[in-house]
Amino acid sequence: MSKISKSIAPVIQLPRVVNMQREETAIREQRRLFNEAIATHDARAISATWLPDIQVSASDGRPMVGREAVQKAFEGFFADPSFIAFVRTPNQVQISDDGTSAAEHGEWVGRWQRAGEISIRRGVYLGSWRKQAGRWLIQAELFVPL
Numbered sequence: 779m780s781k782i783s784k785s786i787a788p789v790i791q792l793p794r795v796v797n798m799q800r801e802e803t804a805i806r807e808q809r810r811l812f813n814e815a816i817a818t819h820d821a822r823a824i825s826a827t828w829l830p831d832i833q834v835s836a837s838d839g840r841p842m843v844g845r846e847a848v849q850k851a852f853e854g855f856f857a858d859p860s861f862i863a864f865v866r867t868p869n870q871v872q873i874s875d876d877g878t879s880a881a882e883h884g885e886w887v888g889r890w891q892r893a894g895e896i897s898i899r900r901g902v903y904l905g906s907w908r909k910q911a912g913r914w915l916i917q918a919e920l921f922v923p924l
Contacts, residue, residue: 796877805871805880805907805914812916817863819856825849829908829915837886837901837921862889862896866903880907880914886921900924 808827815823825845834842834851842848855861868884882905890897906918 794876796873796875798873798877801873801877801880801909801914802871805873805882806868808907808914808916809866809868809882809905813863813865816852816865821849821852821856824852827916829910829917832916833918835920837888837899837923858890860890860892860897862891864888866905868905878909879917880909881905882907 812824812827815821815827825848828845828848830845831843832845832848834848836842836851842851855864864886866884866886868882870883872881872883874880882903884903884905886901886903888899901921901923903922904920905916907914908917909915
Protein backbone atom coordinates (compact mmCIF):
# COMPACT_ATOMS: atom_id res chain seq x y z
CA MET A 779 0.00 0.00 0.00
CA SER A 780 1.41 3.39 -0.92
CA LYS A 781 1.78 6.36 1.41
CA ILE A 782 -1.05 8.16 -0.38
CA SER A 783 -3.59 5.38 0.01
CA LYS A 784 -2.82 5.11 3.72
CA SER A 785 -3.45 8.83 4.27
CA ILE A 786 -6.86 8.72 2.60
CA ALA A 787 -8.18 5.97 4.81
CA PRO A 788 -11.80 6.63 5.79
CA VAL A 789 -12.39 8.37 9.10
CA ILE A 790 -15.16 6.90 11.19
CA GLN A 791 -17.16 9.45 13.14
CA LEU A 792 -18.77 8.16 16.29
CA PRO A 793 -22.09 9.65 17.29
CA ARG A 794 -21.87 12.30 19.99
CA VAL A 795 -23.05 10.99 23.34
CA VAL A 796 -25.30 13.55 25.03
CA ASN A 797 -25.90 13.43 28.76
CA MET A 798 -29.55 14.49 28.64
CA GLN A 799 -29.87 14.88 32.41
CA ARG A 800 -26.83 17.15 32.60
CA GLU A 801 -28.11 19.30 29.73
CA GLU A 802 -31.59 19.57 31.26
CA THR A 803 -30.06 20.53 34.61
CA ALA A 804 -27.99 23.23 32.89
CA ILE A 805 -31.10 24.73 31.24
CA ARG A 806 -33.06 24.64 34.49
CA GLU A 807 -30.17 26.43 36.21
CA GLN A 808 -30.12 29.08 33.48
CA ARG A 809 -33.88 29.55 34.01
CA ARG A 810 -33.36 29.86 37.77
CA LEU A 811 -30.75 32.58 37.22
CA PHE A 812 -33.10 34.26 34.74
CA ASN A 813 -35.92 34.33 37.32
CA GLU A 814 -33.49 35.65 39.92
CA ALA A 815 -32.43 38.47 37.60
CA ILE A 816 -36.08 39.43 37.05
CA ALA A 817 -36.70 39.43 40.81
CA THR A 818 -33.79 41.84 41.29
CA HIS A 819 -34.87 43.89 38.24
CA ASP A 820 -31.51 43.39 36.51
CA ALA A 821 -32.20 43.79 32.79
CA ARG A 822 -28.55 43.32 31.81
CA ALA A 823 -28.29 39.97 33.61
CA ILE A 824 -31.49 38.84 31.93
CA SER A 825 -30.28 39.81 28.47
CA ALA A 826 -27.11 37.74 28.96
CA THR A 827 -29.30 34.61 28.72
CA TRP A 828 -30.55 35.44 25.19
CA LEU A 829 -29.11 34.93 21.75
CA PRO A 830 -28.61 38.29 19.99
CA ASP A 831 -31.52 37.58 17.61
CA ILE A 832 -33.98 36.38 20.28
CA GLN A 833 -37.63 36.39 19.27
CA VAL A 834 -40.36 36.81 21.87
CA SER A 835 -44.11 36.69 21.43
CA ALA A 836 -45.42 38.45 24.54
CA SER A 837 -48.62 37.42 26.27
CA ASP A 838 -50.42 40.37 24.61
CA GLY A 839 -49.34 39.07 21.18
CA ARG A 840 -46.72 41.79 20.69
CA PRO A 841 -43.68 40.44 18.83
CA MET A 842 -40.19 41.50 19.88
CA VAL A 843 -37.05 40.66 17.94
CA GLY A 844 -33.50 41.17 19.11
CA ARG A 845 -31.78 41.42 22.47
CA GLU A 846 -32.08 45.22 22.61
CA ALA A 847 -35.85 45.23 21.99
CA VAL A 848 -36.55 42.59 24.62
CA GLN A 849 -34.24 44.24 27.14
CA LYS A 850 -36.09 47.56 26.64
CA ALA A 851 -39.38 45.79 27.35
CA PHE A 852 -37.98 44.50 30.66
CA GLU A 853 -36.61 47.94 31.51
CA GLY A 854 -40.16 49.24 31.00
CA PHE A 855 -41.55 46.67 33.44
CA PHE A 856 -38.85 47.50 35.97
CA ALA A 857 -39.63 51.24 35.70
CA ASP A 858 -43.25 50.53 36.68
CA PRO A 859 -43.41 50.90 40.49
CA SER A 860 -46.30 48.42 40.68
CA PHE A 861 -44.36 45.64 38.93
CA ILE A 862 -43.07 42.91 41.26
CA ALA A 863 -41.78 40.07 39.08
CA PHE A 864 -42.34 37.43 36.45
CA VAL A 865 -41.54 33.82 37.27
CA ARG A 866 -41.18 31.11 34.67
CA THR A 867 -41.47 27.58 36.01
CA PRO A 868 -40.38 24.84 33.61
CA ASN A 869 -42.53 21.71 33.66
CA GLN A 870 -40.61 19.88 30.95
CA VAL A 871 -37.29 20.32 29.17
CA GLN A 872 -36.56 18.24 26.09
CA ILE A 873 -33.06 18.08 24.62
CA SER A 874 -32.40 17.32 20.94
CA ASP A 875 -30.59 14.08 20.14
CA ASP A 876 -27.43 15.99 19.19
CA GLY A 877 -27.55 18.18 22.33
CA THR A 878 -27.55 21.50 20.48
CA SER A 879 -31.16 22.62 20.94
CA ALA A 880 -33.90 22.20 23.51
CA ALA A 881 -37.56 22.95 24.13
CA GLU A 882 -38.79 24.15 27.51
CA HIS A 883 -42.51 23.99 28.38
CA GLY A 884 -43.77 25.65 31.51
CA GLU A 885 -45.98 28.11 33.34
CA TRP A 886 -45.43 31.82 33.89
CA VAL A 887 -46.82 34.18 36.50
CA GLY A 888 -46.56 37.98 36.57
CA ARG A 889 -47.26 39.97 39.72
CA TRP A 890 -48.01 43.65 40.28
CA GLN A 891 -49.05 45.48 43.43
CA ARG A 892 -51.70 48.13 42.89
CA ALA A 893 -53.70 49.93 45.56
CA GLY A 894 -52.37 47.54 48.18
CA GLU A 895 -53.55 44.46 46.30
CA ILE A 896 -51.58 41.93 44.29
CA SER A 897 -52.65 41.60 40.67
CA ILE A 898 -51.66 38.37 38.93
CA ARG A 899 -51.42 37.37 35.27
CA ARG A 900 -50.51 33.83 34.33
CA GLY A 901 -50.25 31.41 31.48
CA VAL A 902 -48.07 28.88 29.72
CA TYR A 903 -44.90 29.34 27.70
CA LEU A 904 -42.59 27.56 25.31
CA GLY A 905 -38.90 28.40 25.23
CA SER A 906 -36.47 27.44 22.50
CA TRP A 907 -32.84 27.06 23.59
CA ARG A 908 -29.60 26.76 21.62
CA LYS A 909 -26.27 25.63 22.96
CA GLN A 910 -23.41 27.88 21.85
CA ALA A 911 -19.81 27.67 23.03
CA GLY A 912 -20.90 25.23 25.76
CA ARG A 913 -23.64 27.50 27.15
CA TRP A 914 -27.42 27.31 26.78
CA LEU A 915 -29.04 30.54 25.53
CA ILE A 916 -32.67 31.39 24.80
CA GLN A 917 -33.46 31.63 21.09
CA ALA A 918 -37.22 32.26 21.32
CA GLU A 919 -40.11 32.38 23.77
CA LEU A 920 -43.86 32.25 23.25
CA PHE A 921 -46.18 33.29 26.09
CA VAL A 922 -49.88 32.44 26.13
CA PRO A 923 -52.10 34.09 28.78
CA LEU A 924 -54.70 31.90 30.50
